[in-house]
Amino acid sequence: MEFSLLSVLVLGLVLGIKHAIEPDHIIAVSTIASQSQKLSRASLAGVFWGIGHTMTLFIVGMVLIILKNEIPASWAMSLEFLVGIMLVYLGLSTFFALKHSADQHQHAHHSYIKSMAIGFIHGLAGSAAMVLLTMSTVEHTWQGAVYIAIFGIGTCIGMLAFTTILGIPFVRTKNKLTLNRSLTRFTGFVSMLFGLYYMYNLGVNEGLFSIWFR
Numbered sequence: 001m002e003f004s005l006l007s008v009l010v011l012g013l014v015l016g017i018k019h020a021i022e023p024d025h026i027i028a029v030s031t032i033a034s035q036s037q038k039l040s041r042a043s044l045a046g047v048f049w050g051i052g053h054t055m056t057l058f059i060v061g062m063v064l065i066i067l068k069n070e071i072p073a074s075w076a077m078s079l080e081f082l083v084g085i086m087l088v089y090l091g092l093s094t095f096f097a098l099k100h101s102a103d104q105h106q107h108a109h110h111s112y113i114k115s116m117a118i119g120f121i122h123g124l125a126g127s128a129a130m131v132l133l134t135m136s137t138v139e140h141t142w143q144g145a146v147y148i149a150i151f152g153i154g155t156c157i158g159m160l161a162f163t164t165i166l167g168i169p170f171v172r173t174k175n176k177l178t179l180n181r182s183l184t185r186f187t188g189f190v191s192m193l194f195g196l197y198y199m200y201n202l203g204v205n206e207g208l209f210s211i212w213f214r
Helices: 003-020 023-033 039-066 073-097 104-137 141-172 177-205 208-213
Strands: none
Touching: 003 104, 003 141, 023 039, 023 073, 023 104, 023 141, 023 177, 039 104, 039 141, 073 104, 073 177, 073 208, 104 141, 141 177, 177 208
16 A cells, blocks of 8 residues: 555544544533443443444445535535534433433443434534545545545544543442432533534524525
8 A cells, every 4th residue: 555545544544533522523422421321331332423423424425426526515514403403302312311210231222323323413414524525635436435434443433432531420420319410411401502502503603594594
């Protein structure tokens, strides 16, 4: 493999790790980590987020690269808006989860699926930028496939690390019910607040509502 391509792939790995720790990603997965009774489950939730995220980026990205096409700006912004809706939903679901107790094995399985779904939606929202980045970085389609895959591995590594860190306070306080519930509520509140801000910024400041209703 040429040195220049190797450098690009290393860059993709680093950017993938960096991409994983964007605020909307961390806030979304923190709602899953807040419900984890074991640190390993919080860590795996991050890995499943990365898998879902990579799946979308790879499928959508490769289709667009092969067709040499781009996602229209209005579509890209609409997909980003979907992330805001998801953050509000995740915040609300965190409050509802406090009212219900379930079998831990089923809960863990549900959390992994939920994490993958969150990653999948984030992948949809980020696919436009991913295609532009890939097309400006590599010369051939197969290189684009490898780049996106390496980028995805980076996001898995980054999210694994940060969901582990995020899971520590929730696991440590699992026997301190009042404190644990307070931390969980705070996580849900932050997710809802950030989601509302995210939608407002896209809709009003960046003009998405004007595009929708013109």
